[in-house]
Amino acid sequence: MPTFDTFLTEQRPRFIDDLKTLVAQPSVAATGQGMIETAGLVQQRLERIGATVQQIPTGGAPIIYAEIGSGSRTLLIYNHYDVQPPDPIDLWTTPPFEPSLRDAKVYARGVSDNKGDLSCRLHAIEAWQKTIGPLPLKIKWVIEGEEEIGSPHLAAFAQQYAATLQADGCLWETGGKNEDERMTLTMGLKGIQYLELRVRGGERDLHSGYAAIAPSAVWRLIWALNTLKDLNDEILIDHYYDHVRAPNEAELAMLKAMPFDEAKRLAALGIERFINDEHGLDVLKRLYYGPTVTICGIQSGYTGEGMKTVLPNTAFAKIDCRLVPDLTPEICLSLLRAHLDRRGFGDVEIVPLNGEHPATSAVDAPIVAACQAAVREVYGHEPVLIPLSAGSGPMYPLTTAFGIPTVMAGVTYPGSRAHAPDENIRLDDYFEGIQFIRKLIEMFARV
Amino acid sequence: MPTFDTFLTEQRPRFIDDLKTLVAQPSVAATGQGMIETAGLVQQRLERIGATVQQIPTGGAPIIYAEIGSGSRTLLIYNHYDVQPPDPIDLWTTPPFEPSLRDAKVYARGVSDNKGDLSCRLHAIEAWQKTIGPLPLKIKWVIEGEEEIGSPHLAAFAQQYAATLQADGCLWETGGKNEDERMTLTMGLKGIQYLELRVRGGERDLHSGYAAIAPSAVWRLIWALNTLKDLNDEILIDHYYDHVRAPNEAELAMLKAMPFDEAKRLAALGIERFINDEHGLDVLKRLYYGPTVTICGIQSGYTGEGMKTVLPNTAFAKIDCRLVPDLTPEICLSLLRAHLDRRGFGDVEIVPLNGEHPATSAVDAPIVAACQAAVREVYGHEPVLIPLSAGSGPMYPLTTAFGIPTVMAGVTYPGSRAHAPDENIRLDDYFEGIQFIRKLIEMFARV
Incomplete structure (x- = not known):
C-alpha cells in the first residue's frame, strides 16, 4: 500500500x-x-x-x-x-x-x-x-x-x-x-431578507409642472426610506435591535484575535473610511455581528442623459437586509411593515424576494x-x-x-x-x- | 375689396x-x-x-x-x-x-x-x-x-x-x-432650475455584505434629498420661501375667477387627491404660485429583475425646481448649495442642467x-x-x-x-x- x-x-x-x-x-x-x-x-x-x-x-x-x-x-x-x-x-x-x-x-x-x-x-x-x-x-x-x-x-x-x-x-x-x-x-x-419597496402614485406619469399639486411616488419612497436608517447608519426600524444579540465572550475573543490591517482593508474595498469613521474592533463587530439595511438599487422616472420634466408615478428600491442572530426573515419583514404603517406609509408596498435565516x-x-x-x-x-x-x-x-x-x-x-x-x-x-x-x-x- | x-x-x-x-x-x-x-x-x-x-x-x-x-x-x-x-x-x-x-x-x-x-x-x-x-x-x-x-x-x-x-x-x-x-x-x-444631485462613494461597487462597514452613496443621497422637502410637501431649503412673493390682490382675484372642477381635474391627472388633500383656491395657489422641488428621476445600483446584492458606489437624482417670482435659477442653486453644506452634505454634487427665470x-x-x-x-x-x-x-x-x-x-x-x-x-x-x-x-x- x-x-x-x-x-x-x-x-x-x-x-x-x-x-x-x-x-x-x-x-x-x-x-x-x-x-x-x-x-x-x-x-x-x-x-x-x-x-x-x-x-x-x-x-x-x-x-x-x-x-x-x-x-x-x-x-x-x-x-x-x-x-x-x-x-x-x-x-x-x-x-x-x-x-x-x-x-x-x-x-x-x-x-x-x-x-x-x-x-x-x-x-x-x-x-x-x-x-x-x-x-x-x-x-x-x-x-x-x-x-x-x-x-x-x-x-x-x-x-x-x-x-x-x-x-x-x-x-x-x-x-x-x-x-x-x-x-x-x-x-x-448572516441571514438575508431581500425585498423591494414599491410606491405607486397616480395612474400615469405627469408633466412635472403638475408636481405643484399632484403627490409624488418617489418623494413618498424617499421619505419612507429615510425613516429606516439615520445619518450615523443606525437602523431605525422599530425594535430591530431588540432581536440582535451582542457577540458573547468567545465570539468577542475571536474578533480580537482576528488579523485586521485597516489600511489594507480600506484599500481593498476602495473606500476612504469605514462607516462612522470607526476603527478596529468596532469595525469588526459591525462587519460580523451588525445587521444591515442596504439599498442595492433604486429607480424612478427619467434616468437618461439630460432633462425630462416628468413626475413619475412609480418608484421602487431594492433592499438587502443582512440578518444576524436572532433576526429572522420573518421578524425583519414584520417589523418593517409595522414600522412603515406606524408612520403612515401604508402605501409603501413590501415585496419579499428571498429570505434566509x-x-x-x-x-x-x-x-x-x-x-x-x-x-x-x-x-x-x-x-x-x-x-x-x-x-x-x-x-x-x-x-x-x-x-x-x-x-x-x-x-x-x-x-x-x-x-x-x-x-x-x-x-x-x-x-x-x-x-x-x-x-x-x-x-x-x-x- | x-x-x-x-x-x-x-x-x-x-x-x-x-x-x-x-x-x-x-x-x-x-x-x-x-x-x-x-x-x-x-x-x-x-x-x-x-x-x-x-x-x-x-x-x-x-x-x-x-x-x-x-x-x-x-x-x-x-x-x-x-x-x-x-x-x-x-x-x-x-x-x-x-x-x-x-x-x-x-x-x-x-x-x-x-x-x-x-x-x-x-x-x-x-x-x-x-x-x-x-x-x-x-x-x-x-x-x-x-x-x-x-x-x-x-x-x-x-x-x-x-x-x-x-x-x-x-x-x-x-x-x-x-x-x-x-x-x-x-x-x-414659471421659471425652472433643472439639476442633478450626484453622490459618489468608494472606487467601485461592492458586494452588499460590505455595507456593514462601507459608506453608501445612495443612502447619502436619500438623506440629502430628505432634507429638501417634508411629508407635507413643504420645501425645506433654507430661505427658499423668503424669495417667494405671495400673489397680489389682482392675481388672487384672477385665481378666484378661474373655473376649477376638482373632480374633473383629478380625473384628468389620474390622481385621487391633491397634495395635502387641499381643495379649491389652495390648490390653484400651489399650481400657479407655488414653487416646486420635484424628483424627475433617481437611479442607483441594480434596477433589473430579481436580486443583485450590491452596494452601489454612485447615485444620482434629477431635480426640477419650478420657480415663481422672485426665485431665480441663481438664487435656487445658491440656496440649495448652502442648505446642503450647512447639513454636512458637501459631498453631494449639484450639476445645473438648465435654468430659466x-x-x-x-x-x-x-x-x-x-x-x-x-x-x-x-x-x-x-x-x-x-x-x-x-x-x-x-x-x-x-x-x-x-x-x-x-x-x-x-x-x-x-x-x-x-x-x-x-x-x-x-x-x-x-x-x-x-x-x-x-x-x-x-x-x-x-x-
Missing part, C-alpha cells in the same frame, strides 16, 4: 483529469442545462469510492444523498453540483466549459463554486481508502443542484430527512485562504476544533476564525436548525472569481485541500 | 396648403435637419406679406427678425420655426413630415408647436392687409430656430437688440383652448385687455386667465427683462399632442385663430 502522499503524487494527473471532466460538464441551474448529466457524473464519482448513493427527486434538479464509512462520529458534508450561468462569455479568456490549465490554475465555470471542493473531497476519501484503509467515521453527503437559484427544495428535503441527516458536525461547501494566504474557517452565515455555530464545537487542528498540521499556521460570513447559503435549514455545528473550509482564494468570468482555483490549493480533508477526517474521528 | 370673412373663405384651401408646406419641411433643432431651408421658407412667407426681414446669425440656427406695419403701438411677437424630433416614428398614424388632413385636423410634427400659430399669424396679417388695409400698429417679430433645444442664443440676441425690441406688449408663441373649450390667456411662465405680466396691461376683448368678440366667452404656466420658455430674457407685458394665446387644444406622435391642430381653431389675431390687432392698436 503506497503512502497517502505517494498516492497523491502518482494520481495527480488523473485527479486533474477528473476535475476537468466534472467542470467541463455544464450544469447551469438557472437554465437547467446539463443538470441530469451532471447528477449522473457525481453519482458515478461517489460510487467509485464505495458510497451508497441516492438521487432524490425534488421537482427541480435532484438532490444527491450519499453515505460512506462508519464510526462513532458522523460528519455531514454539503456541496452543490450546479453552477452560475457563464455570462458574459466574451470576458472569458478560454471558454467557460472547456477547462484550461494555465499558471498552475484550472479555469472553468464552477471550478471554484463549487465543483473544485466537491472533487477535492472525493479524491481525499479515495486516497484515504487506498492508502490508510476504511474511513474512521461516517460521512453523510448532501449535494444539491439548485444552490445558485436559491435552494428552493433544500429546506423541504431537510425537514423530510431530518432523522437521516443527524450528524456531529458539518463541513460546508467551500472556503479557502484570505489575502494573506491564511486559511479561514467560517462558522456561520442567519446560521451560526458554537466556537467550541468539535468540528471547529478538528478543522483548526487540521489547518495547523497541513498549512502550518493558525486559521483565521470568521464568525459569520456576509455571503449567503442554505445553511440554516440543513444544519443550524438541527443544531449541527458547521464550518466552511475549502480550496478557493481571493482571486477565484466565483460567479465571474475566468473563475479558477490554484492546483496547489486543490492538493493541499486533499491533505486538509485527510487530517480533518483523522481529527474529527478522534475529538 | 372683399370682406375679411369672405377672403378667409376664398383663401381657405390655399391657407391650408401654406400650412402643410411649412410643416412638411423638417426643422429639427436637436439634429439640425432642415434648419436653413425652413428659415428660408419663413423668410419668404414674411416677405410675401410685405415685412422687412433679416436672418440674424447666432452660431446656431439663425434668428429671423421681421418688422411690418406702423402706428403708435408696437406689438412684439415671438414664435419659433424649429420642432421636436419626430421619434418614436412608429407611433405616428401617418409620417410626421407628411402632413395629413383627417377629421378636420392637420397632423404633422410641429403643427401645434409652433408652426400652426406662426402660419396663422402670417395669414391673419395677410388677410388684414388684403381686406382692411395697412396695419394700424407696428409689429416686431422674433422667430427663433432653437426653442426646442433651450434657446441657447436668444438671451444674447435680446441683449444685443434690446433697443430694437422695445414694444408695448408681446404675443407669445402659442396658447389655446382648455378642456372646456374655453380660450386661455396665459400671462407668464420666471416671467410674469401685470394683469392690467394693455396687451392683456386687448386679448381679453378679442377673445370675447371672436369666441363669445370670457377667456380663462392663467397667471403662470408651468411650461417653460425663453420669455424672461426677451420680454420680462425689458418690462414688456406678454400674453400666450394660440390655436392649440388639449388634444394637440405637442412633442408626441400624432401632433395636430384642428382647422376650426386655426381659422378662429386668424379672426383672433385680426381682433387683437384692432383692439391693441386702440387701447
